[in-house]
Amino acid sequence: MAEAKGTLGPRRAEALAGTLLALPAFILMWLMLLGPAVAVGLLSLTDWNFGEPQIRFAGLENYAEMWGDRVFWISLRNTVIYVGVSVPATVLLGLLAAIAIESVGPLKGFYRAAYFLPVASTLLAMALVWEFMFHPSVGFVNQVFRALGLPTADWLQNPDTALFALAAIGVWQNLGLAMVLFMAGLKAIPPDLYEALAMDGADGAWERFRRVTWPMLGPALVFVVAITAIRSFQVFDTVQVLTEGGPSKSTEVLLFTMVQQGFTFLRSAYGAAITMVFLLLTLAITLAQTVLLDRRAHYG
Amino acid sequence: MQKSFGPTPVLRGVTLEVVEGEFLAILGASGCGKSTLLRILAGLETADAGEVWIGDRRVDALPPKARDLAMVFQSYALYPYMTVGQNIALPLEMRRLSALQRLPWLGRLWSGPQRRAIAADVAAVAAPLGLAPLLARKPAQLSGGQRQRVALARAMVRSPAAFLMDEPLSNLDARLRAEARAEIVALTRRLGVTTLYVTHDQGEAMAMADRVAVMQAGRVLQLAPPQELYDEPTSLDVARFIGSPPMNALPAHVGEDGAVMVGDVRLPWLSPARGLVTLGVRPEGWVPASQGIPATVTLIEHLGAETLCHLEGGAVLRLAPDMARGMVAGQALRLAVRKAVLFGADGQRLPLQAALREIALG
Amino acid sequence: MARRAFTHLVLMLGAAVMLAPFVIMLSISLKPPGEVFAPQFALLPTQWHAVENYTAAFTKVPLARFLLNGFFVTLCIFAAQALTALPMAYALAKLRWRGRETAFALVVLALLIPPQVPAIPLYIGLWQLGLLNTYAAIILPSTISVFGIFLMRQFFRTVPDDLIAAARMDGLSEWAIVWRIMLPTAAPAIAAFACLSFIWNWNEFFWPLIAVQEEHLMTPPLGIAFFSNAEAGTSFGPLMAAATVVTAPLALAFLLAQRAFISGVTMTGVK
Numbered sequence: 043m044a045e046a047k048g049t050l051g052p053r054r055a056e057a058l059a060g061t062l063l064a065l066p067a068f069i070l071m072w073l074m075l076l077g078p079a080v081a082v083g084l085l086s087l088t089d090w091n092f093g094e095p096q097i098r099f100a101g102l103e104n105y106a107e108m109w110g111d112r113v114f115w116i117s118l119r120n121t122v123i124y125v126g127v128s129v130p131a132t133v134l135l136g137l138l139a140a141i142a143i144e145s146v147g148p149l150k151g152f153y154r155a156a157y158f159l160p161v162a163s164t165l166l167a168m169a170l171v172w173e174f175m176f177h178p179s180v181g182f183v184n185q186v187f188r189a190l191g192l193p194t195a196d197w198l199q200n201p202d203t204a205l206f207a208l209a210a211i212g213v214w215q216n217l218g219l220a221m222v223l224f225m226a227g228l229k230a231i232p233p234d235l236y237e238a239l240a241m242d243g244a245d246g247a248w249e250r251f252r253r254v255t256w257p258m259l260g261p262a263l264v265f266v267v268a269i270t271a272i273r274s275f276q277v278f279d280t281v282q283v284l285t286e287g288g289p290s291k292s293t294e295v296l297l298f299t300m301v302q303q304g305f306t307f308l309r310s311a312y313g314a315a316i317t318m319v320f321l322l323l324t325l326a327i328t329l330a331q332t333v334l335l336d337r338r339a340h341y342g
Numbered sequence: 343m344q345k346s347f348g349p350t351p352v353l354r355g356v357t358l359e360v361v362e363g364e365f366l367a368i369l370g371a372s373g374c375g376k377s378t379l380l381r382i383l384a385g386l387e388t389a390d391a392g393e394v395w396i397g398d399r400r401v402d403a404l405p406p407k408a409r410d411l412a413m414v415f416q417s418y419a420l421y422p423y424m425t426v427g428q429n430i431a432l433p434l435e436m437r438r439l440s441a442l443q444r445l446p447w448l449g450r451l452w453s454g455p456q457r458r459a460i461a462a463d464v465a466a467v468a469a470p471l472g473l474a475p476l477l478a479r480k481p482a483q484l485s486g487g488q489r490q491r492v493a494l495a496r497a498m499v500r501s502p503a504a505f506l507m508d509e510p511l512s513n514l515d516a517r518l519r520a521e522a523r524a525e526i527v528a529l530t531r532r533l534g535v536t537t538l539y540v541t542h543d544q545g546e547a548m549a550m551a552d553r554v555a556v557m558q559a560g561r562v563l564q565l566a567p568p569q570e571l572y573d574e575p576t577s578l579d580v581a582r583f584i585g586s587p588p589m590n591a592l593p594a595h596v597g598e599d600g601a602v603m604v605g606d607v608r609l610p611w612l613s614p615a616r617g618l619v620t621l622g623v624r625p626e627g628w629v630p631a632s633q634g635i636p637a638t639v640t641l642i643e644h645l646g647a648e649t650l651c652h653l654e655g656g657a658v659l660r661l662a663p664d665m666a667r668g669m670v671a672g673q674a675l676r677l678a679v680r681k682a683v684l685f686g687a688d689g690q691r692l693p694l695q696a697a698l699r700e701i702a703l704g
Numbered sequence: 705m706a707r708r709a710f711t712h713l714v715l716m717l718g719a720a721v722m723l724a725p726f727v728i729m730l731s732i733s734l735k736p737p738g739e740v741f742a743p744q745f746a747l748l749p750t751q752w753h754a755v756e757n758y759t760a761a762f763t764k765v766p767l768a769r770f771l772l773n774g775f776f777v778t779l780c781i782f783a784a785q786a787l788t789a790l791p792m793a794y795a796l797a798k799l800r801w802r803g804r805e806t807a808f809a810l811v812v813l814a815l816l817i818p819p820q821v822p823a824i825p826l827y828i829g830l831w832q833l834g835l836l837n838t839y840a841a842i843i844l845p846s847t848i849s850v851f852g853i854f855l856m857r858q859f860f861r862t863v864p865d866d867l868i869a870a871a872r873m874d875g876l877s878e879w880a881i882v883w884r885i886m887l888p889t890a891a892p893a894i895a896a897f898a899c900l901s902f903i904w905n906w907n908e909f910f911w912p913l914i915a916v917q918e919e920h921l922m923t924p925p926l927g928i929a930f931f932s933n934a935e936a937g938t939s940f941g942p943l944m945a946a947a948t949v950v951t952a953p954l955a956l957a958f959l960l961a962q963r964a965f966i967s968g969v970t971m972t973g974v975k
Contacts, residue, residue, distance in 0.1 A: 052385045052386065052387065052388050052405060052406065053387070053388035053800075054388075055405055056799050056800055056801065056878075057799075057800065057801040057802060058801075059795070059799060059801075059877075059878035059879075060795040060799035060800065060801030060804065060878075061795075061801050061802075061803070063791035063792060063794060063795040063799070063878060063879070063882065064791065064792040064795040064796065064801075064804075064807055066787075066788045066791070066792070067788035067789055067791065067792035067848060067853060068792065068807060068810075070788055070847055070848035071810065071811070071814055071848050071850060073848075074822065074826070074844065074845050074846075074847065074848050075814045075817055075822055075848060075850065076810065076813070076814055076817075077822075077825070078821070078822030078823075078824075078825035078826050078829075079817050079821050079822055081822075081825035082821060082822065082824060082825055085824065085825065092828070092831075135718075139715070139718060142711050142714065142715050143715065145711060146708065146711050146712060146715065149712070149715075151962075152719070153715050153719055154962075154966070155958075155959065155962060156719040156722050156723050157718070157719065157722050158958075158962075158965075158966060158969075159722065159723070159726065159955065159958065160722060160725075161903075161969065162903055162954050162955065162957075162958040162965055163726075163907075163951045163954055163955055164906065164907045164924065164925055164928075164947075164950050164951050164954060165907055165909070165925075166907070166909050166925035166928060166929055166950075167729075167924075167925070167928050167946075167947035167948075167950045167951045168725055168729075168947070168951065170928065170932050170943060170944075170947055171725040171726075171728060171729045171944065171947060172725060174728065174732065174940055174944070175724070175725060175728060179741075179743075180740070180741045180742065180743065180745070182724065182728055182745060185744075185745055214721075214722065214725070217722070218722075219969060222966050222969055222970055223969075223970060225970075226970045247707075272818070275818075276818060276820065278820075278909070278910055279909045279910070279925070282909070282913070282929070283929050283932060297820055297910070300820070300823075301910075301913075301914070304823070304824045304827075305824075305827070305914055310824055310828065313824050314824050314825075317820070317821055317823070317824060320818070320820070320821070321817065321818065321821050324816070324818050325816060328816050381869070384869070384873060385872075386869045386872060386873075405872070406869075406872040406873045407872065407873070407874070407875035407876070411873065412873060413869070413870065413873045415866040415869065415870055416866070417864055417866045418866075419864065419866035419867045419869065419870035420870075421867065421870075421871075421885065421888075421889075422889065423888040423889060423891065424888075432874050432876075433873075433874040433875060436874055436875030436876060436880075437875055496870075496874070
């Protein structure tokens with residue numbers, strides 16, 4: 043009788059393996075994401091500036107300062123305008139592109155690739171191209187506008203237009219993403235619904251859209267809006283290389299302010315407080331998305 | 343091999359001793375715990391209590407790979423991205439090659455001879471199963487029957503101490519299933535390897551196994567060779583489970599004198615029990631006669647080799663076709679019971695003495 | 705028929721707008737300075753200046769170095785992400801262990817945190833370790849991909865349990881099951897994950913900008929921003945040549961593996 047000693051039963055071996063396999067990722071997740079996220083919250087309650095030997099608990103002082111900070115409010119307002127302009131445009135154009143591309147037979151692959159290419163390209167390099175395209179005299183945009191008899195401007199240097207010019211770049215970049223997500227949503231609609239609709243006597247494009255596509259696309263729509271909004275909130279690259287927040291703070295956005303305060307002026311604690319605002323806004327979008335999807339689920 | 347369990351929801355106290363080299367079928371309806379039992383044997387699940395022995399080795403604490411068992415799964419569980427040959431070779435690679443030799447790409451540099459030996463063994467297993475021309479294909483390119491044979495080959499290739507098979511035929515269509523049945527029996531006989539075969543199909547169990555363990559609600563009801571199971575079920579549950587159509591269960595009682603009665607018909611048997619009982623009669627265990635239990639035919643099924651007469655009350659009579667000639671629905675019969683088993687109110691088998699047959703007949 | 709032609713017309717116009725920046729980028733990268741500022745835009749240069757522009761792009765700044773940095777960094781990041789995410793995804797999807805539900809809840813929570821949020825503490829931490837201005841500073845924060853864990857976990861759940869049981873019977877350890885069974889079975893999902901990881905990390909600008917100041921460590925986006933700053937909008941030809949070179953690897957990879965890219969991006973919707 044040779045009894046097996048020192049080995050574990052299959053159940054305990056499985057539990058041990060599970061823990062060991064999850065451990066490296068779990069540790070990294072705490073070190074790189076969750077831990078720092080908690081640290082940001084704590085840091086925002088101190089008065090610490092980068093490199094200082096002393097650290098003092100400051101309560102809500104940073105938030106109080108933020109409340110009175112004109113630049114912060116400009117930054118928040120600009121961010122909200124940027125999101126408010128680029129999200130509807132991205133979602134609407136993405137939806138139209140998806141429906142149009144799904145409805146045409148040939149060239150489908152080409153259209154999809156063309157509209158998606160900006161998503162897969164380096165935004166920073168393309169931002170520099172856009173800078174050239176927005177050039178007041180030789181820029182492509184003004185040349186086209188002039189040819190069409192539309193007003194022209196020095197888009198990126200004019201405080202009234204700079205934010206919208208950046209939003210246009212954002213729409214251009216994210217449109218393809220919204221499009222492929224909508225295309226996936228469209229594919230999930232069972233074709234017999236359209237057939238049933240045709241049998242019921244409604245087969246026009248508008249009827250098809252209103253009675254089947256739109257209601258069936260609901261969850262996808264909520265998701266696309268949320269993901270586009272979250273991405274828009276993160277606008278930074280174009281601001282950093284094209285306008286640096288200017289002219290006269292007209293393109294100052296939250297992440298740019300955060301980097302300025304936290305890394306340029308080395309005001310770590312204040313930067314952390316701005317980060318918290320940024321985090322809360324992002325979480326609010328996710329929360330709104332969850333609530334909306336839940337309601338729809340009960341409704342449907 | 344011996345095993346037993348403490349009380350668990352799925353298995354409550356199972357003891358099963360498997361004789362080396364035998365083909366043991368574990369038969370039961372779905373959810374009776376038969377697959378759990380097999381997975382515990384394999385080491386894929388842990389029993390809450392009890393022991394598993396293989397030969398003179400206690401293996402409870404060993405991982406599956408150390409138990410020297412091979413399993414054929416219901417879904418076959420072939421690795422979809424590997425060729426047939428790679429699927430069959432994997433268990434050998436894991437056993438014969440060192441970790442260094444199993445390194446992707448690089449490992450081939452210093453494991454040539456071993457790999458050639460493995461390839462030879464794979465070919466030797468594949469040939470008799472007709473898999474030789476399929477070795478380079480992926481599982482998705484195979485028919486159901488071929489996949490099933492690949493799963494068998496993967497189990498056979500390392501000559502394990504025992505085969506565990508979990509409903510390996512249930513994904514095949516009826517014709518293939520009959521073929522594969524004979525194939526598996528022939529294979530395991532030839533290899534002389536102990537085989538545990540889990541199935542819910544009593545026909546399969548009866549046709550293939552040396553012995554059958556009938557399981558219900560986490561218990562083994564009876565463990566016996568197929569014919570014994572059919573002729574001498576130890577409980578009403580087993581009697582009903584085995585046989586198609588199932589055994590007729592006639593309400594009966596035992597009189598004060600010990601005579602077994604169905605209604606007011608005295609049967610030629612005595613029982614020491616008293617009161618209400620159940621008489622189990624196989625469909626071919628009774629015949630039309632001049633006197634006996636009265637019955638009315640409701641439906642006649644001509645199946646070719648035999649004829650089944652369904653009787654009022656749900657009982658069935660099985661007849662040779664020429665004996666059933668001229669029989670019509672609605673006809674009244676009298677049935678004489680030739681062979682029967684008796685169960686008490688608790689469903690357990692009761693003894694039955696045939697000593698007084700002459701008296702009853704007379 | 706007319707409707708279809710109209711749809712094509714609109715889609716073509718849209719495609720022209722979407723592709724215009726790429727066309728202009730290529731066009732300018734071929735032109736001499738004089739033609740860049742010509743009042744009327746022409747697609748092709750009258751005088752070809754491609755060699756001069758691309759040579760300038762590679763000599764005025766160490767563009768080749770930027771590209772190498774980019775490949776090195778994205779490769780390291782993906783290797784680390786796969787090496788940690790796959791085992792955890794397998795443990796979350798297929799193994800029973802205490803704390804599994806909590807661990808998964810934390811993954812979902814981490815998924816909600818935008819990548820810019822941990823920046824300040826990470827910067828402080830790397831500074832204390834003396835790691836600022838190193839490759840490690842760029843790579844370390846991205847070594848974990850909770851998205852990857854989540855994606856692979858969802859995919860691994862669809863792998864049949866029998867396949868894993870069979871692998872255990874065949875003698876594979878849990879570690880071997882991850883790499884020999886789960887990895888090949890989930891190949892399409894991993895390809896999509898790889899594409900996404902490549903897109904994100906090749907294009908990442910925010911974090912490298914913070915973590916690295918030295919030219920020889922710069923990733924392509926950082927390098928091209930540096931180039932743009934140094935030239936201050938004077939030499940568009942070489943700048944566009946550099947932009948072309950930086951965009952090319954991703955664009956080519958996308959055109960070659962369109963399906964994996966698009967399915968990868970679509971999978972961000974698997975939540």
